[in-house]
Amino acid sequence: MAHSAHILFLPHPHNNHRAKILWPQSMVILMGILLMGRSIVTLVSSLNPGVLGYASQINPDKVIELTNNERLNAGLTILKTNDQLNQAALAKAADMFENNYWAHVSPTGVEPWYFITKSGYEYQHAGENLARDFSNPSDVVRAWMASPTHKQNLLDPRYKDIGIAVMDGYINGVETTLVVQEFGATQKTVARIASTSVVNTVYANESVSHPSGLSPMDLNKSWSLAFVVLILIALSLDWIFVLRYNIIRISGKTWAHLTYFIGLAAILLIIRQGFIL
Amino acid sequence: MKRPTGKIFDYLILTIIVSVAVILTLFFNGNKEFQKYIVIGLSSIYIVWGIYHHKKEHTFYPQIILEYGLFGLMGTLIVIGLL
Numbered sequence: 634m635a636h637s638a639h640i641l642f643l644p645h646p647h648n649n650h651r652a653k654i655l656w657p658q659s660m661v662i663l664m665g666i667l668l669m670g671r672s673i674v675t676l677v678s679s680l681n682p683g684v685l686g687y688a689s690q691i692n693p694d695k696v697i698e699l700t701n702n703e704r705l706n707a708g709l710t711i712l713k714t715n716d717q718l719n720q721a722a723l724a725k726a727a728d729m730f731e732n733n734y735w736a737h738v739s740p741t742g743v744e745p746w747y748f749i750t751k752s753g754y755e756y757q758h759a760g761e762n763l764a765r766d767f768s769n770p771s772d773v774v775r776a777w778m779a780s781p782t783h784k785q786n787l788l789d790p791r792y793k794d795i796g797i798a799v800m801d802g803y804i805n806g807v808e809t810t811l812v813v814q815e816f817g818a819t820q821k822t823v824a825r826i827a828s829t830s831v832v833n834t835v836y837a838n839e840s841v842s843h844p845s846g847l848s849p850m851d852l853n854k855s856w857s858l859a860f861v862v863l864i865l866i867a868l869s870l871d872w873i874f875v876l877r878y879n880i881i882r883i884s885g886k887t888w889a890h891l892t893y894f895i896g897l898a899a900i901l902l903i904i905r906q907g908f909i910l
Numbered sequence: 911m912k913r914p915t916g917k918i919f920d921y922l923i924l925t926i927i928v929s930v931a932v933i934l935t936l937f938f939n940g941n942k943e944f945q946k947y948i949v950i951g952l953s954s955i956y957i958v959w960g961i962y963h964h965k966k967e968h969t970f971y972p973q974i975i976l977e978y979g980l981f982g983l984m985g986t987l988i989v990i991g992l993l
Contacts, residue, residue, distance in 0.1 A: 896928035
């Protein structure tokens with residue numbers, strides 16, 4: 634066992650002074666295992682969306698439920714689903730896809746309030762949260778709660794109604810899932826409160842941690858990172874042994890491979906799952 | 911005797927290329943299509959760097975090119991799958 638591990642990870646006369654895991658044959662096997670792992674995650678997430686999140690299955694009702702849970706935790710009243718705000722959210726999402734933008738205000742200057750008014754909802758207060766490229770509702774609400782400006786919208790005691798839209802489409806040629814959350818309070822519900830509209834226009838892209846729940850993105854990321862770490866360990870050991878024992882052999886430059894994989898590890902850590910606005 | 915400065919210069923170039931790719935990924939975070947191009951570009955340049963460096967060192971063998979090619983492909987597969 635120890636000998637096999639030695640042959641697999643350390644340069645040795647039995648492996649021609651090159652860790653066997655770095656041999657071309659091993660790299661092909663590793664690529665096969667990598668793709669197989671990803672296929673399993675995809676298969677499980679599509680066959681059993683209850684176990685893993687699935688990009689096209691962000692349930693609007695679940696987003697509302699999680700939003701209301703956050704409000705209850707903060708000691709606030711829950712928001713009621715409003716059909717007109719739902720329509721406004723749908724119209725806003727459709728407009729973003731149609732006019733190819735990702736913003737609260739469209740390139741032609743159309744503000745979120747236009748869609749709310751057009752839906753027939755007579756607001757006294759209104760607000761909007763946006764999210765894109767998330768795979769499950771929990772991550773969306775968690776990302777909003779991690780951003781002070783979005784949290785302020787989510788936990789605003791003045792709001793009484795909520796509307797949600799989840800829509801798939803393309804923005805700048807990139808396949809995207811948009812989540813639009815509209816908040817509102819009519820004149821009836823907040824009588825005698827000064828008329829102001831609240832808009833969340835701060836671009837909030839704080840990194841969001843995912844302390845609980847399994848999503849395909851998280852699993853794939855961990856799986857990919859495990860491969861990079863494995864290769865980095867093998868390359869580091871190889872580099873140390875070659876230097877220590879002054880091994881001369883025909884192979885690529887370990888230092889170059891290390892530089893490349895350190896860069897990939899950094900890229901993997903940088904890539905984010907979704908955005909909020 | 912080989913001049914070590916040439917070697918150091920090659921590694922410096924590679925480090926700069928990798929760093930630029932990481933910075934670009936950070937700058938274009940959210941633009942997954944562009945990030946794909948960055949990773950494919952980085953892997954391609956890495957393979958070209960390997961060919962250039964080993965030709966320069968007179969250690970250019972098919973097995974070495976295969977090694978760079980497979981490492982490049984592996985790296986691309988690892989990241990592209992997440993984009």
